[in-house]
C-alpha cells in the first residue's frame with residue numbers, strides 16, 4: 001500500500017480517464033425509440049441521408065432572378081413559397097416572388113431582398129446589380145448525402161434529437177446503460193424507514209449517489225449498508241464487483257474501522273490512488289478488483305457527492321460508451337473575496353449570480369453540511385498553490 005500515490009486533483013482526474021479508457025470494453029448496443037433516446041449515448045455513426053439543404057433555396061423574402069439580368073427592370077412571373085416549387089424554368093428578364101426557405105426556380109441564381117427592389121404592378125426595378133448566389137443557400141451547403149454528421153460516443157441531448165429527427169430516425173442505436181453498485185458503509189448508518197437514535201445517521205449517500213448515477217446514464221443497484229466488519233465488507237464489495245462499476249461511500253480514512261482498503265486488498269485489488277489533494281474529499285480510493293473499477297469515496301455527504309461528480313462520473317461516462325467526459329466548468333468573476341488554506345484544491349459551494357456573469361462563494365460548515373449545499377448551484381475551484389482572491393478576480397466554477 002505504501003507505493004500507492006496521493007495525486008493532485010487534476011492528476012487524479014487524468015488517471016481515472018486514462019485507466020478507464022485503457023481498460024474498457026464498449027457496452028452492448030440496443031435500439032431505442034427517439035422519445036427515449038435523450039440522455040443515452042449514441043452507439044452508431046450518423047450520416048446524412050440526402051443533401052442538406054436538398055435544393056438551392058432562398059434565405060430571404062424577395063425575388064428570385066438571374067443575376068445577369070441586373071440591374072434592370074424584370075417582369076414578375078409568379079410566386080413560390082416554402083413547401084412549393086415553381087412549375088417552369090425562369091426565362092431571361094423574369095423574376096419570381098420568393099419566400100424564405102422556398103426552392104429557387106430553375107434558371108434563377110440569386111435573390112434580391114424585397115426591401116431592395118422597387119415594385120410596380122407586375123414589374124420590379126433593381127438599381128444596382130445583384131451578385132450571383134446572393135441570398136441563396138446552395139444545395140448541400142450544410143452537408144452532402146452520406147457525409148458523417150456525428151460519430152458514436154456522443155451523449156444524446158436535445159440538439160442530437162433534432163439531428164436524429166432531421167434524418168428521419170425513429171429508432172437509434174445506443175449503448176446499454178452501465179450497472180453501478182452502490183455500497184454505503186458504517187455502523188452508524190440507518191435506512192430511511194428507521195428512526196435514527198442520537199448516535200445514528202440516515203443513509204443519504206446511497207440516495208444521492210443513485211440520483212447522480214442515473215443522471216450520468218447508469219443504472220444504480222443499491223446494496224445493503226455494510227457494517228464496519230471486514231468479512232461483511234468483503235462480501236458486499238464482492239457482490240458489487242459483479243456490476244460494471246462499484247461506488248462505495250465511507251470507510252476510506254485511516255481509522256481502525258475504515259475497512260474499505262483492507263477489504264479491497266483481500267479481494268486482490270490494484271490501487272491507482274488512495275488520496276487526492278483536494279477538499280472536500282481527501283481520502284479517496286480508485287482501484288480495480290476482479291476486472292471491475294471501484295471508487296471508495298469519503299463518507300461525509302458533500303465529499304461523496306463532489307468526489308462522484310469529479311471522478312466517478314467520468315468513469316461511468318466512459319464505461320457507458322462516452323468518448324470524452326468533460327467537467328462542466330466555466331470561469332466567472334467573484335463578487336466577494338475568497339480565501340482558503342492552500343495545499344489542496346478546494347471546491348467551495350457557491351452561487352452563480354447575474355445569469356452566470358459572476359459567482360458568490362457561500363458560507364458553509366464543511367463536508368457534512370448538506371444544508372448549506374442546497375443553496376449552492378456551483379463550486380468555486382480554488383487552486384492548491386494560492387491563498388486569496390479579490391472581488392472581480394476570476395475563478396473556475398464547477399456547475400452542479
Ligand code: AMP
Pocket residue numbers: 184185186189201202203204205206249250251252253297298299300301
Ligand atoms: P467515514 O468516511 O466512514 O469516516 O464517514 C464520515 C462521516 O460521514 C460519518 O461520520 C457520517 O456522519 C457520514 N456518513 C458516512 N456514510 C454516510 C451515509 N451513507 N449517509 C450519510 N452520511 C454518511
Ligand code: MG
Pocket residue numbers: 185186187250251257258299
Ligand atoms: Mg465510516
